[in-house]
Amino acid sequence: MTWLVTGGAGYIGSHVVAALQEAGMAPVVVDDLSSGLRQFVPDDVPLVEATLLDGEVVERTLREHEVEGVIHLAGFKYAGVSVQRPLHTYAQNVQGTATLLEAMLRTGVDNLVFSSSAATFGSPDVDLVTEQTPTHPESPYGESKLIGEWLIADVARAHGLKHTSLRYFNVVGSGSPRLYDTSPHNLFPLVFDALAKGETPRINGDDYPTPDGTCVRDYVHVADLARSHVVAARKLLAGEALEPVYNLGSGEGVSVRQIMDTIREVTGIDFTPTISPRRPGDPARIVASGELATRDLEWRMRHDLRAMVASAWEARQRAEEGHRS
Numbered sequence: 001m002t003w004l005v006t007g008g009a010g011y012i013g014s015h016v017v018a019a020l021q022e023a024g025m026a027p028v029v030v031d032d033l034s035s036g037l038r039q040f041v042p043d044d045v046p047l048v049e050a051t052l053l054d055g056e057v058v059e060r061t062l063r064e065h066e067v068e069g070v071i072h073l074a075g076f077k078y079a080g081v082s083v084q085r086p087l088h089t090y091a092q093n094v095q096g097t098a099t100l101l102e103a104m105l106r107t108g109v110d111n112l113v114f115s116s117s118a119a120t121f122g123s124p125d126v127d128l129v130t131e132q133t134p135t136h137p138e139s140p141y142g143e144s145k146l147i148g149e150w151l152i153a154d155v156a157r158a159h160g161l162k163h164t165s166l167r168y169f170n171v172v173g174s175g176s177p178r179l180y181d182t183s184p185h186n187l188f189p190l191v192f193d194a195l196a197k198g199e200t201p202r203i204n205g206d207d208y209p210t211p212d213g214t215c216v217r218d219y220v221h222v223a224d225l226a227r228s229h230v231v232a233a234r235k236l237l238a239g240e241a242l243e244p245v246y247n248l249g250s251g252e253g254v255s256v257r258q259i260m261d262t263i264r265e266v267t268g269i270d271f272t273p274t275i276s277p278r279r280p281g282d283p284a285r286i287v288a289s290g291e292l293a294t295r296d297l298e299w300r301m302r303h304d305l306r307a308m309v310a311s312a313w314e315a316r317q318r319a320e321e322g323h324r325s
Contacts, residue, residue: 002026003233004067004109006052006100007074008045009036011181012115012171015226016071017045018179023230028065030058031074040179052096059103069111069237071229072100075144078185079119082141093144094151101155111236112152113229114165116245118218118288120146121167123281129288131167131245138281153244164232164242168225169249169288173308174315175223181312187259188309192316195269203256205278208285216253216285221303221311228297235296242296249288250301258305266309 003020007013008029013036020027021042029041032051041047046065050057052074061067075093076082082089097114104112119142120135137143149165156163172188174180181189191201206213225248235242260273293299303311 001237002028002065002067004028004030004062004065004070006030006070006072007036007115009033009038009040009047010073011179011183012168012222012225013073014040014179015175015222016073016229017041018175019223019226019230020233021045023234025230025233028061028067030061035077035182037182052100053091055099055103058100059106062103062107062109067107067109069113069233070100070104070109071113071115071233072097073115075115077141077183079139079141080185082139082144086140089140089144093141094147097148097151101151104161105155105159110159110161111233112161112163113232113236114148114152114163116149116165116167117142117145118167118169118247118286120149121286123283124286125283127285127287128251129247129249129286131243131247131292149245162236162239163244164236165245166229166232166293167245167247167288169218169220169247169286171222171225172219172312173221173223173303174311175221175226177315177318180315180319187256188312189316191260191263192313195267195271196320200271201260201263201273202276203260203273204276204282206257206275207278210255210284212255212257214256215282216255216287218249218252218287219254219259219305219308220248220250220301221308224300224302228293228299231297243292246293246297246299247288247290248293248299249290251287251289251291253285253287254305259309262305262309263313266306266313
């Protein structure tokens with residue numbers, strides 16, 4: 001039972017690989033290592049270093065490893081940067097997905113779990129985002145993820161592909177001390193980087209209509225996220241019907257100030273965040289319901305905020321020790 005994990009050398013992808021192994025499902029990874037790290041892939045997991053745009057390599061990998069299904073996480077994931085690099089974003093996220101789907105059709109692989117994003121919603125003006133909330137992406141990244149969902153659904157209608165798409169919100173934490181978030185744009189790495197440099201972390205705006213004035217977001221633990229990918233994969237393989245789209249959200253929000261307070265408590269580094277003006281376009285609150293995923297994908301929040309921060313901090317500290325040695 002081999003599953004291809006595209007982007008399996010990345011932060012989320014490597015956790016999915018670990019979850020597949022724990023479930024007794026053999027993974028194989030395709031990753032061009034543009035943002036993923038080779039050391040995130042276990043020695044006993046095959047790693048094919050290639051871009052998804054190389055359809056011949058993708059098809060050969062599917063055949064040689066007798067792949068039964070694909071968990072597709074590879075892509076250009078930086079929403080803000082995508083505004084400056086729309087062509088690159090569409091090539092990686094849309095053409096890459098199309099090329100993967102073509103290779104799957106040629107090899108008869110008909111199970112697909114797609115890594116989508118909350119960016120498909122844009123800035124929803126609702127207290128709780130559901131799968132029925134209208135999509136209004138506000139960046140080429142969000143648009144490309146929504147197009148990916150459409151591509152997959154169209155191929156399913158035409159060729160009987162079994163699939164589901166999982167929309168993530170703010171993914172944090174670590175399921176292993178050897179795996180950590182490498183993004184230069186995410187909140188946890190930004191705060192940890194500032195503390196490592198002796199700088200003071202920053203909050204962008206404290207005058208929002210929220211309980212403490214700072215933005216409220218939906219933070220979920222990466223290991224919980226990975227587990228639901230595996231459940232989705234197993235259900236597709238078993239022929240069980242899944243919804244076309246699931247939100248992987250907590251149903252409850254956490255404010256940026258709460259994050260800062262917890263980081264101060266966990267790290268033991270005393271700091272008072274500086275307050276900067278609001279960033280244009282930042283909504284006060286984005287929180288999603290995970291009710292459907294709870295029903296179908298064994299989705300639940302197994303880690304509280306402190307556990308999220310503590311696991312991320314431990315992995316970050318381990319990485320710094322490795323760089324020094």
